[in-house]
Amino acid sequence: TLMPRVLPIRPHILCCIVRHIDLKTPGNMKKFLNLQNEIHDDLCVKRTVATIATHDLNLIKGDLIYDAYDPDEIGVRRNKLISARDYYDQLWKEAEQERKAKKRNQLSGINKYLTLLTDKQYFPCLADSERFVISLPPLTNSERTKITSQTQDILIEITSSQTIDACKRVMNALLRGMLKIQLGKQNEKLKSSNSDNIVESKFNSLSINDDNNKIVSQIHQTLILQQTRIVDQNGTLKNVYPSRTDLEWVQNEASVIIERTVE
Numbered sequence: 001t002l003m004p005r006v007l008p009i010r011p012h013i014l015c016c017i018v019r020h021i022d023l024k025t026p027g028n029m030k031k032f033l034n035l036q037n038e039i040h041d042d043l044c045v046k047r048t049v050a051t052i053a054t055h056d057l058n059l060i061k062g063d064l065i066y067d068a069y070d071p072d073e074i075g076v077r078r079n080k081l082i083s084a085r086d087y088y089d090q091l092w093k094e095a096e097q098e099r100k101a102k103k104r105n106q107l108s109g110i111n112k113y114l115t116l117l118t119d120k121q122y123f124p125c126l127a128d129s130e131r132f133v134i135s136l137p138p139l140t141n142s143e144r145t146k147i148t149s150q151t152q153d154i155l156i157e158i159t160s161s162q163t164i165d166a167c168k169r170v171m172n173a174l175l176r177g178m179l180k181i182q183l184g185k186q187n188e189k190l191k192s193s194n195s196d197n198i199v200e201s202k203f204n205s206l207s208i209n210d211d212n213n214k215i216v217s218q219i220h221q222t223l224i225l226q227q228t229r230i231v232d233q234n235g236t237l238k239n240v241y242p243s244r245t246d247l248e249w250v251q252n253e254a255s256v257i258i259e260r261t262v263e
Contacts, residue, residue, distance in 0.1 A: 002232050003067035010116075010124040010137060012160040013066050014167035016241050017057060017226035018175075019153045021183045028183060029149045035177040043173050047113035050160040050170045051138040053126075055145035057153040062129025066159075066230075068122035074133055077143055084123050084136055088114070091139065113138045116161055126157060135159075155228075164239060171241060175223070176249065184223045 002013065023029045036052050044050045074084035082090075095111035107114065116138060117123060126135040134142040137159040147154055156174060158167040178184070230238045 006068040006124045010161045012164045014158045015228040019224040031181040046109045047138045050166045053135045053141045053157040055155045056151045059145045068124045071123040
């Protein structure tokens, strides 16, 4: 649910549930984290345009609320529990030390996202039904919902202070990258959590070539995307992903099965 207090600060949020991903295969977790870092650096322009957060779906309690609060009232757990304001001040202090050490007039590119919250009375945050903050964009995510190599179902959260289209571009890039690094389950017939809710399936295969350019195997890869809706406090639909007009690039990809599901 999108609350009005967050709208002047960071109004755009897009979410998608991806089920049955493969983070258990050695190297896959590192590839996934590297993919997110690459998108943050490039398409997200060092997190100034948009920010990615990924969560273990099974560790999220109930429906989510996207709101903004006084940073003194938001807790952030690192080595110990501190307020969001103290965490932000700590990040800013470190960024300033780096700026001075390098004799620059402005913060370095990697730290410019901190200016998005300069002088903000409230900080945006995503909280679950138990009011536990799982994300503090664009600063950090909660340790509580952190993904591990055992995670199979994830919630992807993209937020932006600019446009919802920026969120969609980032989401598309992330899903496409997940297919490229083969995070989908392979050579298995998978069903969604509610098989009656499959809206659309695309069946293709990925050809693996050896050094002689001969096809040596066909790998079937499946990502199950559960359609996720964002509504305002009155229940009015603000956005849904993936909609029937999203993921147009899938038409040109010969690599995956994508099943779109609805609740």
